[in-house]
Amino acid sequence: MATTHSRVAARFMLSPAVLLLLAWMIVPLSMTIYFSFLRYNLLNPAIDAWAGWSNYEYFLTDPAFFAALTNTLLLVGGVLLITIIGGTLLALLLDQPIWGQGIVRILVLAPFFVMPTVSALVWKNMFMNPVNGLFAHAAKALGLQPFDFLAHAPLFSIILIVAWQWLPFAALILLTALQSMDQEQMDASEMDGAGPFSRFFYLVLPHLSRAITVVVLIQTIFLLSIFAEILVTTNGGPGYASTNITYLVYAQSLLQFDVGGGSAGGIIAVILANIVAIFLMRMIGKNLEA
Amino acid sequence: MARSISRRRQVVVTLLAWAIGLAIFFPILWTILTSFKTEAEAIASPPSLFMFDWTLENYGEVQERSNxxxxxxxxxxxxxxxxxxxxxxxxxxxxxxxxxxxxxxxxxxxxxxxxxxxxxxxxxxxxxxxxxxxxxxxxxxxxxxxxxxxxxxxxxxxxxxxxxxxxxxxxxxxxxxxxxxxxxxxxxxxxxxxxxxxxxxxxxxxxxxxxxxxxxxxxxxxxxxxxxxxxxxxxxxxxxxxxxxxxxxxxxxxxxxxxxxxxxxxxxxxxxxxxx
Structure with missing residues (x-):
């Protein structure tokens, strides 16, 4: 239907966005790939020799990498587990007739809008601090020994903080999906004598499966890159106990100034994220046709 | 009969939802409340929820010390x-x-x-x-x-x-x-x-x-x-x-x-x- 004139105009209007994103993707990424094959340290810029695969070898055989990979998987998996199960329960609850539903929704949603550095520091200092934190006060009140969360269970504590930030996201999206359920179908199944559990497993869960997949994929993309929460709470420690891959690459490149090794780590992070991204893109692509 | 059950159910669900909502919101509420306390009250044990001397001095001080x-x-x-x-x-x-x-x-x-x-x-x-x-x-x-x-x-x-x-x-x-x-x-x-x-x-x-x-x-x-x-x-x-x-x-x-x-x-x- 469109005329040649409008087609040319359309291409003209699209090109700035395409060119910018193309540049954003290709220029720095190819630089990272190039650096990853160099022996290049900012503290000693005189040496920048070709290093072959040695940066990758160094990064992949470093015990820190294995720890960081495990931590990344635990962090992503733990947060997903908490937010998906909690989010589903919360969505089911908020979908009921409640007095003041709008206000409860706002309360539940609020953590999502708190910037990562604020939520991490508030949890670290005002809740998990073993001397003055609220949890310590509560433990003392019960006659228990206060627990130093970030020293003895750093990764678990970070999982809790991040889950608190992402639970609202999962709950909101699952609630939106729930609200598009066919109410007549629910009523009919209830009349046919289906109990709440069989209704949940045979009607609600299949209806939610798509939204759950979307939540899993989108959260995974963001959770793979968790950084600020680790930086302000534990700095990746003690040792490497709470270092994830993103933090390890940051430490390698901007704290140890090892551009070559950091770049190799960056490329490995890109490859890991791509595996997730492929699945997510398929989901969204299908929706585009519908 | 069905009506009264669903009424009771609504009360229970409402209470539960509000309790969970407030629990999730609590860290934010706590931060806002603490911002009006003095440093001594902020770490006092046991901490008080509302009964403290409300002050705005922290806001002034944050601005003064760090622009x-x-x-x-x-x-x-x-x-x-x-x-x-x-x-x-x-x-x-x-x-x-x-x-x-x-x-x-x-x-x-x-x-x-x-x-x-x-x-x-x-x-x-x-x-x-x-x-x-x-x-x-x-x-x-x-x-x-x-x-x-x-x-x-x-x-x-x-x-x-x-x-x-x-x-x-x-x-x-x-x-x-x-x-x-x-x-x-x-x-x-x-x-x-x-x-x-x-x-x-x-x-x-x-x-x-x-x-x-x-x-x-x-x-x-x-x-x-x-x-x-x-x-x-x-x-x-x-x-x-x-x-x-x-x-x-x-x-x-x-x-x-x-x-x-x-x-x-x-x-x-x-x-x-x-x-x-």
């Missing part, structure tokens, strides 16, 4: 600047893809989305070095550029899903009436597109305000927005709970308010239209 408003205005300029620049680039692009779709439109959209999935550490070093060599490190301009590019795919996608819902027949009708391309854009499309543009703006200001990878890595003292400023409290200074709380409350309050307006758009924006 809070410079960081606040950095946040405003960076988040608003990157969003407006992004809209400027994205509106024509989304418009053309929604109304003059070509064979490859879907591929282009998917490719744009894929750039968003590039983990930031993958490009941290080159961006850092490029910024260092061009003097963009620790400048608001530099951050505006990076955040524009980081959020551009989301902006384009959100606008696209909104524009796609504007019926194409209206355009054809106006074309039959002899409207030119620019008339079409100004008189026909713009009024219909404004709600979509407004919610895109809202969501992206929120995302840019809270962005905490690039803002932490590319700024030092000068251009640091609130995310980076608050991070400086991770040092022992964070043990001044009342001041930490005052700084945090001021950092999250504007976005909490904006966020509550954007609830509906949030789902669609963050799922790229996959859940509506």
């Amino acid at each position: 809070y408003f410079r960081h606040f205005s950095n946040s405003v300029i960076i988040s608003l600047g990157s969003t407006l620049l992004g809209l400027l680039i994205a509106i024509p692009a989304a418009w053309s893809m929604a109304f003059v779709p070509a064979k490859r439109t879907k591929d282009i959209l998917m490719w744009m989305l894929s750039t968003k999935m590039l983990p930031p550490v993958g490009v941290l070093i080159p961006i850092y070095l490029l910024f260092r060599d061009t003097g963009l490190l620790d400048t608001r301009t530099g951050l505006v550029i990076v955040l524009t590019l980081v959020n551009l795919p989301i902006i384009i996608w959100m606008l696209f899903t909104y524009f796609r819902e504007i019926p194409g027949e209206i355009l054809e009708a106006s074309r039959m009436d002899g409207a030119q391309l620019w008339d079409e854009i100004i008189y026909v499309l713009t009024p219909m597109a404004i709600p979509g543009i407004a919610s895109t703006l809202l969501l992206n200001v929120i995302l840019a305000w809270n962005e905490a990878f690039w803002t932490l890595n590319l700024t030092a003292a000068k251009a640091a927005p609130l995310t980076a400023f608050i991070a400086s409290y991770s040092s022992p200074e964070g043990l001044f709970y009342a001041k930490l709380s005052a700084a945090s409350t001021m950092a999250i309050a504007p976005i909490l308010i904006l966020g509550w307006f954007s609830q509906k758009q949030l789902v669609r924006g963050l799922t790229f239209g996959a859940v509506k």
Whole structure:
């Protein structure tokens, strides 16, 4: 239907966005790939020799990498587990007739809008601090020994903080999906004598499966890159106990100034994220046709 | 009989929902309350919820000691600047893809989305070095550029899903009436597109305000927005709970308010239209 004139105009209007994103993707990424094959340290810029695969070898055989990979998987998996199960329960609850539903929704949603550095520091200092934190006060009140969360269970504590930030996201999206359920179908199944559990497993869960997949994929993309929460709470420690891959690459490149090794780590992070991204893109692509 | 059961059920469900809602909101409430306490009361054991001498001194002190408003205005300029620049680039692009779709439109959209999935550490070093060599490190301009590019795919996608819902027949009708391309854009499309543009703006200001990878890595003292400023409290200074709380409350309050307006758009924006 469109005329040649409008087609040319359309291409003209699209090109700035395409060119910018193309540049954003290709220029720095190819630089990272190039650096990853160099022996290049900012503290000693005189040496920048070709290093072959040695940066990758160094990064992949470093015990820190294995720890960081495990931590990344635990962090992503733990947060997903908490937010998906909690989010589903919360969505089911908020979908009921409640007095003041709008206000409860706002309360539940609020953590999502708190910037990562604020939520991490508030949890670290005002809740998990073993001397003055609220949890310590509560433990003392019960006659228990206060627990130093970030020293003895750093990764678990970070999982809790991040889950608190992402639970609202999962709950909101699952609630939106729930609200598009066919109410007549629910009523009919209830009349046919289906109990709440069989209704949940045979009607609600299949209806939610798509939204759950979307939540899993989108959260995974963001959770793979968790950084600020680790930086302000534990700095990746003690040792490497709470270092994830993103933090390890940051430490390698901007704290140890090892551009070559950091770049190799960056490329490995890109490859890991791509595996997730492929699945997510398929989901969204299908929706585009519908 | 059925009525009274459902009534009782509603009471139980309401109580449960409020209890859980308040529990989830509690850390934020606690931060706001602590910001009005003195440092001594902030760490008092047992802590008191409301019964303390309310004071505003922390807010004054945070400003005095660290020039809070410079960081606040950095946040405003960076988040608003990157969003407006992004809209400027994205509106024509989304418009053309929604109304003059070509064979490859879907591929282009998917490719744009894929750039968003590039983990930031993958490009941290080159961006850092490029910024260092061009003097963009620790400048608001530099951050505006990076955040524009980081959020551009989301902006384009959100606008696209909104524009796609504007019926194409209206355009054809106006074309039959002899409207030119620019008339079409100004008189026909713009009024219909404004709600979509407004919610895109809202969501992206929120995302840019809270962005905490690039803002932490590319700024030092000068251009640091609130995310980076608050991070400086991770040092022992964070043990001044009342001041930490005052700084945090001021950092999250504007976005909490904006966020509550954007609830509906949030789902669609963050799922790229996959859940509506």
